[in-house]
Amino acid sequence: xxxxxxxxxxxxxxxxxxxxxxxxxxxxxxxxxxxxxxxxxxxxxxxxxxxxxxxxxxxxxxxxxxxxxxxxxxxxxxxxxxxxxxxxxxxxxxxxxxxxxxxxxxxxxxxxxxxxxxxxxxxxxxxxxxxxxxxxxxxxxxxxxxxxxxxxxxxxxxxxxxxxxxxxxxxxxxxxxxxxxxxxxxxxxxxxxxxxxxxxxxxxxxxxxxxxxxxxxxxxxxxxxxxxxxxxxxxxxxxxxxxxxxxxxxxxxxxxxxxxxxxxxxxxxxxxxxxxxxxxxxxxxxxxxxxxxxxxxxxxxxxxxxxxxxxxxxxxx
Numbered sequence: 001x002x003x004x005x006x007x008x009x010x011x012x013x014x015x016x017x018x019x020x021x022x023x024x025x026x027x028x029x030x031x032x033x034x035x036x037x038x039x040x041x042x043x044x045x046x047x048x049x050x051x052x053x054x055x056x057x058x059x060x061x062x063x064x065x066x067x068x069x070x071x072x073x074x075x076x077x078x079x080x081x082x083x084x085x086x087x088x089x090x091x092x093x094x095x096x097x098x099x100x101x102x103x104x105x106x107x108x109x110x111x112x113x114x115x116x117x118x119x120x121x122x123x124x125x126x127x128x129x130x131x132x133x134x135x136x137x138x139x140x141x142x143x144x145x146x147x148x149x150x151x152x153x154x155x156x157x158x159x160x161x162x163x164x165x166x167x168x169x170x171x172x173x174x175x176x177x178x179x180x181x182x183x184x185x186x187x188x189x190x191x192x193x194x195x196x197x198x199x200x201x202x203x204x205x206x207x208x209x210x211x212x213x214x215x216x217x218x219x220x221x222x223x224x225x226x227x228x229x230x231x232x233x234x235x236x237x238x239x240x241x242x243x244x245x246x247x248x249x250x251x252x253x254x255x256x257x258x259x260x261x262x263x264x265x266x267x268x269x270x271x272x273x274x275x276x277x278x279x280x281x282x283x284x285x286x287x288x289x290x291x292x293x294x295x296x297x298x299x300x301x302x303x304x305x306x307x308x309x310x311x312x313x314x315x316x317x
Contacts, residue, residue: 043082043085045063045082046074046078047063047071047072047074047078048060048063048078048079049063049100052091053096054250054254054257055254055257056091056093056254056257057092057093057254057257058086058089058094058095058096059095059097059098060095060096060097060098061098061099061100062075062097062100062104065101066101068101068103068105068106069100069101069104069105069106070106070107070108070112071107071108071166072109073113073116076140076144077140077144079145079147079148080143080147083095083147083148083151083155084147084151086153087147087151087153090317091316093153093257093264093317094254094256094257095151095153095154095155095156095253096158096246097155097158097170097171098157098158098159098246098249099159103161104159104160104162104163104167105163105164105166105167106164107164107165107166108165110192120133138198141197141198142198144198145173145198145199148174149173152269153268154176154264154268155176156174156178156253157171157176157177157178158178158179158242158245158246158249159171159180159183159185159235160179160182160183160242161184162183162184162186163179163185163186164185164188165186165187165188165189165192165196168185168187168200168204169196169198169199169200170199172199172200172207173199173203177229177234178236178237178239178245179226179229179235180226180241180245181239183229184223184224185223185224185234186223186224187217187221189221190219190220190221196218200218201218206275207233208232209233210232213232226238258311259314260296260301261314261316262293262296262298262314262317263293263298266293269289270282270285270286270289273285274286297315301313
């Protein structure tokens with residue numbers, strides 16, 4: 001490590017155009033699903049309220065309090081649009097996901113989806129064609145929460161009161177989960193005669209790492225409270241009320257936002273990849289990733305600031 005730091009210090013006086021050029025090429029080539037920057041665009045949504053409580057921190061509130069933040073059809077499309085924008089917004093480095101009103105979310109808006117299914121059945125009575133229609137719809141719904149995971153910015157879910165059904169799918173896709181003491185969670189789908197189909201069965205088991213408990217919660221649809229959520233590792237911290245929780249979520253997000261955006265976002269990308277691959281494959285991916293990232297000026301900035309005992313300031317990404 002000492003040798004690496006000495007080498008970095010010597011290299012601070014040398015141009016890094018070639019290395020930075022390589023890095024920029026990699027980033028522009030990937031650009032997270034080919035999206036372009038939307039930092040100058042507004043975040044105007046019907047079901048989401050967007051605010052910026054701190055520099056580089058964006059707060060996304062589910063904003064249907066009169067409907068207990070139930071997830072209607074508009075919500076699902078706006079989640080993709082919102083998080084795809086956040087993914088490439090250079091003024092956003094971390095996201096806090098919370099809910100306005102009395103509860104975090106009641107889950108899927110059943111009335112909205114019942115009307116949709118009735119419309120599909122009116123269009124055709126052929127079960128095969130109905131199946132094809134659902135085959136096109138379900139991946140779009142799944143992408144609403146995969147967009148959270150795909151977004152390279154860390155997302156902190158701040159849950160108060162109820163988090164039901166689709167809410168568990170959603171927060172399972174987040175990087176960090178915290179909640180209030182009155183929070184409770186429920187994988188509700190079996191009570192509705194369906195299997196959870198937008199992420200819980202895929203992500204929740206990997207989050208808590210307890211297969212027996214996962215199956216109990218999924219098969220029985222029983223509620224589990226904040227203390228059990230903390231005990232099983234679904235949330236990392238519990239707070240006495242919503243105000244305190246949100247304040248702490250924003251403070252945590254601001255702390256992360258002070259770090260190198262290249263290091264943080266690279267870490268998220270590699271963590272997600274490693275979760276779904278073997279250790280060997282994860283290490284190989286890390287090797288390929290750092291071939292370009294180790295040439296970044298952020299590493300030089302961090303080391304130089306550490307030696308000068310001052311707070312590093314990183315350029316926008």
